[in-house]
Amino acid sequence: MEAVLRVVPVVGETTWSFVHRVAAAYGLDAADLTGEWRSANWMQRKDRGCAGGEVLLDAVAQEQLARWCRVPAGHLARALPSWAAGPQALAGRGGDGRGWMRWRTGVLEWGPVVFGCGLCAARRGGGGQRVWVYGPQWRRLCVRHGRWLLEPGGGHPLGWVEVAGLARELGRAQRRWARVARAAQEGGVAPREVFALARAVVCWWWEREEFWARETVWGPRLERVMAAAVRRVGDGVGWGFEQWRLLVRDAVVFPEVVSVAQALADPRLRERAGQGAQGLLRDRAGAEQFAAVLGVRLGRGWLAEVERAGSGGPLTPWVGALVRERRGAVSLRGRGVWWVHGPHRPVEAAVGLHVVDGRAGPGADGPADGQATPAVRSGHGHGLVRRQTQLFDEGLEHARRHVEEFGHLALAHTPATGIRDGFDLGRWLAHRRATAALLSVQQAAQLAQLDAWWNPPWPMHWQRGWYRARDFVRRHGPVHCGDNLEGLPRWLGLWLRQQITHYRQLQEGQQRLLAELGLDEGEIKRFHAWPGRRHPVGEALAVASAFAARHGHLVPSRSTTVDGFALGSWLVRARVRQRQAGRPTRLGQRLTALDCWWNPPWPIAWQRMWWAARHHLSGLPPGVQWWPGAPTADRTAVWLHQQAARRPQLQPAQNDLVNELIALIWRPRISDSAWPTLSALLSPLPHHGGRRRSERQVLEAILHIACTGQPWTQLPAALGDYQACHRRYRRWLADGTLARISHTLLPEPDTAWQQRLAAHTASAAGSS
Incomplete structure (x- = not known):
């Protein structure tokens, strides 16, 4: 693909997003670009549009991407945070001039992924494609266009909410956070921990009726931001007030979060909060005193009363942790001072927007009224625990019905198969697998009782394929390889061939499951011993590579067989396919790298x-x-x-x-009339016994190399051992013998090789 467009990355953009924008600039899909590279791991089809993923590229793929977007690789390295990690993660791969990529998903070390500002990206090319950037929670504001950026996968169609009326205030808070982060680092505290605790404190206030009874600033902000968001989307999503309120919460409270973080990072205030005896009542009193200080800083002198009226917010355990740290005691359960306990963590939009009357949220068969059921927090989180238990029991009942009908829990996470009776069982199970470590022993046992492989240590798509194969085996009997898997459905044959090819890389549990289908080690040996079986392309390429290394070419006769593999016939078929295609196929390109004249x-x-x-x-x-x-x-x-x-x-x-x-x-170059003159110019060599080599033959060897430019290892056999000739060449070059030969007057037939020798000698002297 010849680059004719210029696409510039957004600062902090994910490489996966940039690949999408480059492809869109050429009217292609991202898969068309990634198809040019080899993949070090598996990327599922549903992940091709995943906003929370990342792709790492090696040096070859990076150079290709830089060529396509017409931006130097050095500029891309400064703009894309994950750029430098690609060559490290793919070290040791490549070597044939083709790029490599590795797909990454889940929690990424460069930060959470949010939607980038589309207007900022439009100025940099890319065909109006959506942009994904790494954006921590304290850097979500696009000051230029007055947009608060949202995280993807939140269950809503929005990439941002308009905060133009608050842009100046939010911009000041975003700039002030940089000073807070530096102060936290100087005090030995991670800025992200300070921000997380400050956000938990402010969001706890957000949920308190006592706070809203006296608050006068958040209400106007909330109305302005919510009105802009509703005006942009309309009523098509069917949300209620609570859902819109949850969506714009972080934008409304951001200035107060920064102010609270500034107070938490102040070592003098922490010193005052950490004084006093340890105990729940004293911790509550210390939290109220600290809330009073925050009230003065925030212009809300009644915050201490809100803290006193509540059941204990995030400040109470933080004050207790400061007291324990001051006394030198070990942190509770090994957690640090800045740990935010589960009941105090804010409800995120990705979760809260899907909790509607205990069922899937808007856009996923939600209720008609669209009213969200907020997470209940009472006591020390006991209400939330009861609510979580209730939701788990409900999901478990749906899982039991699915097992009774289908016999397993490996359903795909798609709207067509995952949502049944208004409940998104696929999403529920995917979340249970992602947070399996947080399940209680009883909950894990209940799921395992329904399906022992509900959360296998291998990809779920493999488990779904196994269940499908198991159903076939129960109806038609075990599979066997005596007939080269003939007679099986195409999907089953392809799946079984893939398992046979990668059998040694499978886990022990996967091998046991294959044995239940009848595919044990004995059957696999029978499959490999089948003379007419079709070999996978990777296996055939390995045989071709070994043959090329052994014989120097890939043009064997049609009857050539290597270790039971009909290499000659396979190469004939590859040539026919390439000639029918009228262009170099992908397989042909890999064979050309082994032998440029294979076809x-x-x-x-x-x-x-x-x-x-x-x-x-x-x-x-x-x-x-x-x-x-x-x-x-x-x-x-x-x-x-x-x-x-x-x-x-x-x-x-x-x-x-x-x-x-x-x-x-080889043809002799020295004439008989010139040899007497040349022999007198050769420096005598000491003789240490053994057979003395012909000096004329050695000089002929030197002239052959000088005139042909071939390496010494390809010296014709008629001129003797190349190592002995090369040693003599180095002696004569060092003592000036070759220089004297180059400048001596010789007969006309010898002047041609004399000029070539002079040029070769000058080149060798210059390189040394």
Whole structure:
């Protein structure tokens, strides 16, 4: 693909987002670009549009992407946070000039992924494609266009909410956070921990009726932001007030979060909060005192009363942790001072927007009224625990019904199969797998009782394929490889062949499950012993690579077989497919990397004779062996004479190959009349016994290398051992013998090689 457009990355953009924008600029999909690279791991089809994923590229793929977008790779490295991690993660791969990629999803070390500002991205090209950037919670504001950026996967169609009326105030808070972060680092505290606790404190106020009874600032902000969001989307989503309120919460409270974080990072205030005896009542009193200080800073002197009226917010355990730290005690359960306990963590939009009367949220068969049921928080989180238990029991009942009907819990997470009776069982199970470590022993046992492989240590798509194969085996009997898997449905045959190919890489549990289908090690051996079986492309390429390394070419006869694999017939079929396609196929490109003349436009027998003549003239390279039935030296000499005689009938590329062979044929260059003069110029060498080499033969070897430019390892056998000749060459070059020969007056036939020797000597002296 020749680059004709320029696409510039947004600062902090994910590489996966940038690949989408580059593809969109050319009217392509991201899969069209990633198809040019090899993948180090599996990317499911549903992940191709995943906003929370990332793709790592090696150096070759990075250079290609830089060429397509017409932006230097150095600029991309400064704009894309994950750019430098690609070559490290894919070290050791490549070598054939083709790029590699690795797909990443889940929690990423560069931060959470949010939607980028579309207006900022539109100025940088990309065809109006949505942009995903790494954006921590304290950097969600686009000051230029007055947009508060939202995280993808939140169950809503919005990428941002308009906060133009609050842009100046939010911008000041965003700039002030940089100073707070520096103060926290100087105090030995991670800024993200300070921000998380401050956000938990402010969101706890957000849920208190006592706070809203006196608050005068958040109400106008909430109305302005919510009105802009509703005006942009309309009533199509069917949300109620609580859902819109949850969506815009972080934008409304951001200035207060920064102010609270500034107070929490102040070492003097922490010192005051950490004084006093430990105990729940004293911790509550310390939290109220700290809330009073926050009230003065925030202009809300009644915050201490809100803290006193509540059942204990995030400030209470934080004050207790400060007291324990001051006394040198071990942190509770090994958690640090800034740990936010589960009942105090804010309800995120991705979760809260889906909790509607205990069922799937808007856009997923929600209720008609669209009113959200907020998470209940009472006591020390006991109400929330009861609510979570209630939701788990409800999901477990739906899972039990699914098992009774289908016999497993490996359903795909898609709207077509995951949502039944108004409940998104696929999403519920996916969340249970992601948070399996948080399940109680009883809950994990209940799920395992329904399906022992509900959360396997291998990909779920593999488990779904196994259940489908198991149903087939129960109806038709175990599979066996005696007939090369013939007679099976195409989908089952492809799946079983893939398992056989990668059998050694499977886990022990997967191998046991395959044995239940009848596919044990004995059957796999029978499959490999089948003479006419179809080999996977990767296995056939491995055999072709080994043959090319052993013989130097990929033009064996049709009957050639290597370790039971019909390599000759397989290469014939590959040539036919490439010629029918009219262009180099993907397989053909990989074979060309092994042998550039594996599919020549002339007969294969001619190319095979050319390789034999080349090896007879220059000698077999290290590691290369003669193939069975290889032509002799006399036969190749006659063949080369015939090709030289019929040059007009040969193609231009064939003539070039014939010239390459003729250049390897050695002819004496020193005339008899010039030898007496040359022999007097040669420096005498000490004789230490043994057979003395002919000095004329050594000089002929040096002239052959100087005139042909070939490496010493390809010295013709008629000139003797190349190592001995190379040692003599270095002596004569060092003592000036070759320089004297180059400047001595010689007869006319010898002036041609004398000039070539002079140029070669000057080049060797300059390089040394």
